Amino acid sequence: MSKTKVLIVEDYRPLVETLEYQLKRAGYEVYRAADGREALNQAKLYLPDVVVLDVDLPVLSGVEVCKQLRSDATTKDTLILMLSALGEESDQVVGFAVGADDYVVKPVESYKVLLQRIKALLRRREPSMDDADAISRCGVTVDRRRFVATIEGEAVKLTKSEFRLLDTLIRQPGRAFDRSELVDAALGEDTMVLERTIDVHVRALRKKMNEHADLVETVRGIGYRFREE
Amino acid sequence: MSKTKVLIVEDYRPLVETLEYQLKRAGYEVYRAADGREALNQAKLYLPDVVVLDVDLPVLSGVEVCKQLRSDATTKDTLILMLSALGEESDQVVGFAVGADDYVVKPVESYKVLLQRIKALLRRREPSMDDADAISRCGVTVDRRRFVATIEGEAVKLTKSEFRLLDTLIRQPGRAFDRSELVDAALGEDTMVLERTIDVHVRALRKKMNEHADLVETVRGIGYRFREE
């Protein structure tokens, strides 16, 4: 799993420094921009998960940046946390009107709060991977919460890649996946790997499935699928 | 396990009807209130797990209801999901400020999304025996009230972090937690520490568990879990 990317757009250096330090410490990947135009460039280049956006920026205001991010297909789902100076309450309304996801007033009393809000935002977006926690087909069970797969009730020890591969296949039995789909699903969309790598993982998976290996079927010329029925 | 209880507080009938139908279908027990005062009464009477709370209510505003729920000992841990009308986005800020756990903007585009949010909330708090003061598994007992853990009846002296770590893990045996979840649960949501710090606490915990160290299992690529069964 790749690191979560955060873009800080703020021209007040001390704030940027502290925030960047804290975020990096916590394992995030941090980018920065000091004005609106730079912000847009960075955002489109790095596609961050979260943008911490000051309202009061040189060149291009935060509100404008927000609008443009929202209108571009590649960045419209980016989480945006707006920062604005105290007292300018109308900013707040405007901020949300142009689609900010959260709003914090400067001066930031406590970095902890800001960090917490960033975390909260990220958590809120998560429910993408949340359908049906455990699924079961043909005696094979895949439980995401426990990160455990069982065959005929017996636990099978899978590696992360094998697990995600099986998880992907079993969730749409009968559907044939080509290798590039499987690379994206099981190894991560941002990995650059030869598609043949999937073959090797399939082999490892089949081996661990013993006599049930044939549930993972080969679709010649395409890729693989989980047996239907 | 008794059904999960959801209280819908909303005065717009069509929304209530649909939501209630969907929630019941999904196996929840549903209560409803059309204004703020009624909401408080119901909440204190039925102690729902989740309150879906409209901001804009007759008699008593959602914000006020939220505040009061949070200040009452019997309802202070209730999960609150706020609904606010589009255009009144500053409500969201206030909502979080008074302690809402999540918010969704009306009109609700998709009930699926709302349901997912509710589920996500519940999952975060999941431990169904969350309120149980003491829990026991595989010879290990964790007593929140006394802040004491015992193994095979023998008391084990744990630090606060170790205790909360064990407490988190043992309350959902088998469930795999990633490190960031464990940081939030054991060290506090407002701390920004390297996720690797968890490894060190786990080691300390295992050491104190002696021959039972293997009850805390490593889930490679994910994090840790408490052994199931």
Added chain:
DNA sequence: TGAGATCTTCATCAAACCTTCAACGAAACG
């Protein structure tokens, strides 16, 4: 304030895991 307890970070090591490659074999096609 100071000593001890606790927390956090860091460097290092070994094991688990991933990826690539090349040789082999099985199906498809003329």
Added chain:
DNA sequence: CGTTTCGTTGAAGGTTTGATGAAGATCTCA
């Protein structure tokens, strides 16, 4: 049949990950 295409297989680096010991920072409480 021979050829070609494609999947399978075993093995060899290379990388990532968790365990561990130790040291510095921070907190706690007398």
